[in-house]
Amino acid sequence: MLIQLTIENFMSFRDEVTFSMVGVSSDRQHADRLIEDAAGKGRSVVPIAAIYGANAAGKSNLIEALSFAKELILEGTRSNRSIPVATFKLGDYSKKPSKFEFIFTHQDARYSYGFKLNKEQILEEWLHAIPPGKRKEVMYFERITSLDKKTTVDYGLPLTGRSLKRKQFLEFIAEGTRPNQLFLTEGIDRNVESLFPVANWFREILTIIMADSIFASLESTILSDISFTDFLSKFLKLAGTGIDKVGGGTVELDFDRHLPGMPQVDRDKLLQKFSGAHANSILMIEDNFGKQYLLLKGEDSLIKMIQLVTQHRHENGNLVDFAVNEESEGTQRLINLIPALFVLQEEEKVIFIDELDRRLHPLLSRLFVKTAIDCRGKNNQLIFTTHDTNLLDLDLLRRDEIWFVEKDRQGSSNLYSLTEFKTRPDLKIEKGYLNGRFGAIPFFGNPESLGWHSQNRDTAMETNEH
Structure with a gap:
């Protein structure tokens, strides 16, 4: 399950933002929905999240960030090619590092994996975990690549064990890891079995459905x-x-x-x-x-x-x-979305859908979300972006399952949860959102400033005179 996602300097996300699936324990609404202790130390995780925001606020950019990181991890890069990372463009950020970090659970272990990079190289990379049945976090590896493109990797016992031969093999892999390649990707290619669960989470568990995706099979x-x-x-x-x-x-x-x-x-x-x-x-x-x-x-x-x-x-x-x-x-859009509902019944899936409500009637979007909540398996999650305010209902979603994306005046996207606002249990969230109480809505200028109204009146007067 996804616990937390952090992004910095990618597309419209200039500053570090964090999206969290950790539930607010004090909120007892739909308390039976929480997955207890999934985030460790008594913390719970929510199974669903809706992300709202105006057009061009950055909702789809969050999905793009996931897609970029997943492809970089699983597919890697080619030799002597730049890394296709899209940095924040409304400022001098092309040379500054971008950051991605995922905290998730898989096969009873809790992993924290992330990296910093620019177009030329991976600057930092790390993997820590709390192994099954343990309480203390341990290091798997920490990698640093200097500006002169020399890579050093420190290894923890989960990778090396107490075997000198295994450590020498890892050092051989590190030496062969190109500056523009993730050590995790190289380790998977070289059959380092201790890294397989991490790669498997990105390959099999994390599922991304773009707005125009079709179910290929x-x-x-x-x-x-x-x-x-x-x-x-x-x-x-x-x-x-x-x-x-x-x-x-x-x-x-x-x-x-x-x-x-x-x-x-x-x-x-x-x-x-x-x-x-x-x-x-x-x-x-x-x-x-x-x-x-x-x-x-x-x-x-x-x-x-x-x-x-x-x-x-x-x-x-x-x-x-x-x-x-x-x-x-x-109907065609729905046919391509229903497989996501079906696999949510399985043991473990984390599904992101961009523009869930695209081409769907509001009541159909609500039916889809209600079905996802009712039929999901124990460790499954559905996260989606939407404009459908019909879903902003505390009878359907918890406060910690509702998120907003909003751009500031510099064009930088910010990400925040409804839990950051003080709300009454009986508050009509949809009405409050449309009234601008929580931000993340479009603000329009005065249409008369376009001159259309006066132009139409002048045309009408000329027509009447003739």
Whole structure:
């Protein structure tokens, strides 16, 4: 579970800001929702958080920061390439370091991992942890790379044990770690097993869903997981989309219509693969955007594409098939979000969604959040950005589950929680927010300053005179 995230000098976040999932123990509203002791020393963690703010306030930049750090950790960098870190642009900050730090729990251990960097190199990097069953935090490693690009790493017993051979191996890895590469990434590549849980948290647990994301393996999951298909069908029906059931259908492959961006050489290779394949053979391919497609060789030797099919009830009672692109944009968006609800039932997931309410009716957004709260597993969390003030309701969310992002006059984003304000239990949070009580809303100038009103009046007068 995510406990805390800290960011500094990245995109619109000029100064250090901290986003925390630690609950306020004194707040007994929805107290049964808290995950006790998850943050250590008797502290609790909340399972959900909503992040509000005006357009361009920095909500999506928080998601971008997560995405940047995750990709840097898991994918690393190339030799002699600059690190694509986007520093704060409204000032002289391009040479100043950016900072990222994650505090999280995984497999009964509590980790604190972070790094400071600029475009040229990793300046600092650290990993500390409280191992399972222990109370004291121990160092795994601390790395410093000097301005002349010499790297030194100090190791703790969790990495070296008491083995001289293991320490020598780690020193070999440190020596081979490029200045623009994270030691964690290099250690994973070199099979340092003690670092695997940390990498696994970023790879498997931390899930980021951008505003325009699609669930790439939708068709394959429907084919392979009956429980997912049932969950998807039931939620779409509950949401009033008019969809009665979902399933998989096939259509003859038309490269120009279905895969227009595929080069001819790749089309030829695909046809060659299927030429010697048995009937009913299935092949999965992926385009440059990560979208997956399932292809099937039929009994008639024709190549067919397996597609998601939605079924609506005809007036005569029969089911009628629809292609997904025949559904509304809101329904398509919902279909790509429902998998997040499904996996929240699993043992451990931390899911970030940017613009949850995009193309969704406010009541549908509320249904989604209520379902996420009700059906989540023990160690799962959902964090989302939104403009939907319908969710600002203390009957739905705790005060420590509501966050705001606001830019100051210098264009720097600040991040703060509703718990920083004194509020009564019966306060209408939505009304207070729209009235500007908590900030993080747009402030408009006077429309008459644009001259449109006077221009329209002058035009009307000229028209009347003629």
